[in-house]
Amino acid sequence: MSWEDDRTDIRPCPCGKGNSSVTYRSDDWGRHDEVWSMHCPQCQKTYGLYCYVRNYEMISETYYLWVPKQDLRELENLEAAIQKHEDGVAAYLEHQYGVQWMRHFEGKSKKRVWTELTNDGQCYPQLSTFYGQVRGVGLERVLSGYLRYDTVDTVTHLLNLRDSMLASHVRRMESLKSKLVAKNKLIRAAGVR
Numbered sequence: 001m002s003w004e005d006d007r008t009d010i011r012p013c014p015c016g017k018g019n020s021s022v023t024y025r026s027d028d029w030g031r032h033d034e035v036w037s038m039h040c041p042q043c044q045k046t047y048g049l050y051c052y053v054r055n056y057e058m059i060s061e062t063y064y065l066w067v068p069k070q071d072l073r074e075l076e077n078l079e080a081a082i083q084k085h086e087d088g089v090a091a092y093l094e095h096q097y098g099v100q101w102m103r104h105f106e107g108k109s110k111k112r113v114w115t116e117l118t119n120d121g122q123c124y125p126q127l128s129t130f131y132g133q134v135r136g137v138g139l140e141r142v143l144s145g146y147l148r149y150d151t152v153d154t155v156t157h158l159l160n161l162r163d164s165m166l167a168s169h170v171r172r173m174e175s176l177k178s179k180l181v182a183k184n185k186l187i188r189a190a191g192v193r
């Protein structure tokens with residue numbers, strides 16, 4: 001089941017003095033692939049390949065663009081900063097509120113716990129999914145899974161927290177995340193195919 005080259009497109013490179021190519025390949029399973037290569041020595045130094053996936057209903061498609069390496073580095077740095085902050089928020093929640101969070105649910109039925117976590121079913125997960133999670137890893141693991149950035153609102157709300165340190169962590173995360181969205185948008189608008 002090997003890949004076969006279907007055709008190769010030659011395109012001008014971003015600096016205009018050379019070219020790049022895209023080879024379209026497919027295999028016996030009906031899978032498609034693209035191989036992007038830069039042939040201009042100048043652009044090899046300054047441009048890198050940026051890749052992103054877009055989902056249309058059930059189909060996801062991968063897109064490629066040539067973008068300045070500087071932009072790729074900035075993206076990497078932003079993503080690393082976000083990861084670091086996410087880890088920081090999780091560690092902070094665990095350290096400051098881990099015990100209080102577990103105690104909050106002590107003696108409550110599973111249904112009651114679910115009702116609180118989802119604001120009576122208004123957000124993920126459905127009751128049956130929740131029961132499945134509890135059966136799978138135990139209630140304690142499910143609950144400790146909430147001590148992270150994505151669910152910080154749930155923890156803050158249920159424990160009725162007024163924590164300015166936590167709030168500033170969250171604001172910093174929001175700002176980093178919106179920077180990342182803006183950066184990706186810029187790159188996609190300016191990238192060269």
Ligand SMILES: [Zn+2]
Binds near residue numbers: 043
């Ligand atoms: Zn070039």
